[in-house]
Amino acid sequence: MPGSSDEPLPVSAESRAILFLTVFIHLLGFGIIIPLLPYYAETYGATGFTVGLLTTSFSFSQFVFAPVWGRLGDRIGRRPILIGSLLLTGVSYIVYAAATSLTLLFVSRMLAGVAGAVLSTAQAYVADTTRPEDRTKGMGLIGAAFGMGFIFGPAIGGALSRWGYAVPAYASAALALAAAAFAFVRLPESLPPGARAGILASRRSRTLREALARPVVGVVLGLFFVATLCFSGMETILALFCQRFYGWGPHEIGYLFAYVGVVAASMQIGIVGALARRFGERALVRAGLALMGAAFVVAGIVPPLALFLAVMGAIAVASGLTTPSLSGLISIATPADEQGGILGVYQSLGSLARATGPFLAGFVFDVVGPGAPLWMAGIVLWIAALAAARLPRRSASLTARSTS
Structure with a gap:
């Protein structure tokens, strides 16, 4: 029946569009x-x-709280968690805008991290409302909203900053609160009370640790952590790298990030779902990690500018293949009664990787050399691509394992 652990709750295309717009508005403010x-x-x-x-x-705050919100969403539904996260995000931006000291800036960022359940809850919503064979396509829409937020957000922030740094923060707060209101009025619940009761009564998920002990889930979490660690490190040192070797300033870097965001979002909106149905998620993950690794190695040897731009496009394509495929795999491999909790852990590991990657990349940049963070990360990504061979070939195999 709808909302059971066996069948996804049928929702309209309009509802998924509303979810996409909600996530996009939220990430626009973040950008x-x-x-x-x-x-x-x-x-x-x-x-x-x-x-x-x-x-x-x-x-770190997001790392700690994302699984908590995920498990709570399994109990009370996705909609209240999504709306509450957006409201708290808006409050964090108001604190940010009104800050008069570094201490208040830290408070605002920690509040934003605590509220950082929007992405994992949106992914759980997609998992509730899609069949396994369509899961990666659905996750691609969330990834596209993420990418588009980072395409338009920085440009808007730069334009608003001419009136001071508080103005962009107030604009972000308004966007977060508007997204909360939009979701409250238009977004239906994806997890009906009957399904929540089944989750609470389930004996298959006594502890989150038992779920994480599943081999497929563990492999996907490890691959996601490595990919996010390497990518976040690249993002951190990219401006310094381009400044040193190509003489670029903030404007050129902004255009580069927009270029990467457009390519990655285009992959996730229109291409990755069809590729997943044709080749399977495992093939996309292996291809994406291998391509990203090769691109990182080439970038690390400081190629001519034209080749460097092509390499950055390849990184964007690889990200567009890897990110939604891993999200789809983790969701397919997880029973319906554990979606919120596991996707919360998934996002919290991403937060941990984003907290660790920049420090590692900066250290290697200073100690070993400017190109070293890139080519070293490339080698790590190649190893991850080999490790991805442990994944089942098709999502049907994952579904069978998750229900066994």
């Missing part, structure tokens, strides 16, 4: 804030290390 954070923090005397700690405080 407005993040590029300006170092400059805002510097006005209160922050050093580079302090800016790194601000980033880590957000990611």
